[in-house]
Amino acid sequence: MFTLINADAEDDDAEITDPQEIAxxxxxxxxxxxxxxxxxxAKQLFDAVIEQxxxxxx
Numbered sequence: 001m002f003t004l005i006n007a008d009a010e011d012d013d014a015e016i017t018d019p020q021e022i023a024x025x026x027x028x029x030x031x032x033x034x035x036x037x038x039x040x041x042a043k044q045l046f047d048a049v050i051e052q053x054x055x056x057x058x
Contacts, residue, residue: 016022033042 016025030042030046033045037045
């Protein structure tokens with residue numbers, strides 16, 4: 001589960017709960033990753049993150 005903090009909100013601890021805003025944020029992250037490291041490596045990265053499923057990576 002993710003807790004996203006809305007940096008634009010007046011309240012410093014305002015969480016992003018709107019599904020549309022969450023989708024836009026993840027789309028922006030994916031776009032930057034794809035541009036920076038390419039589609040194949042971005043897919044591997046996101047697959048590895050999903051595979052972690054909250055487990056401690058250490």
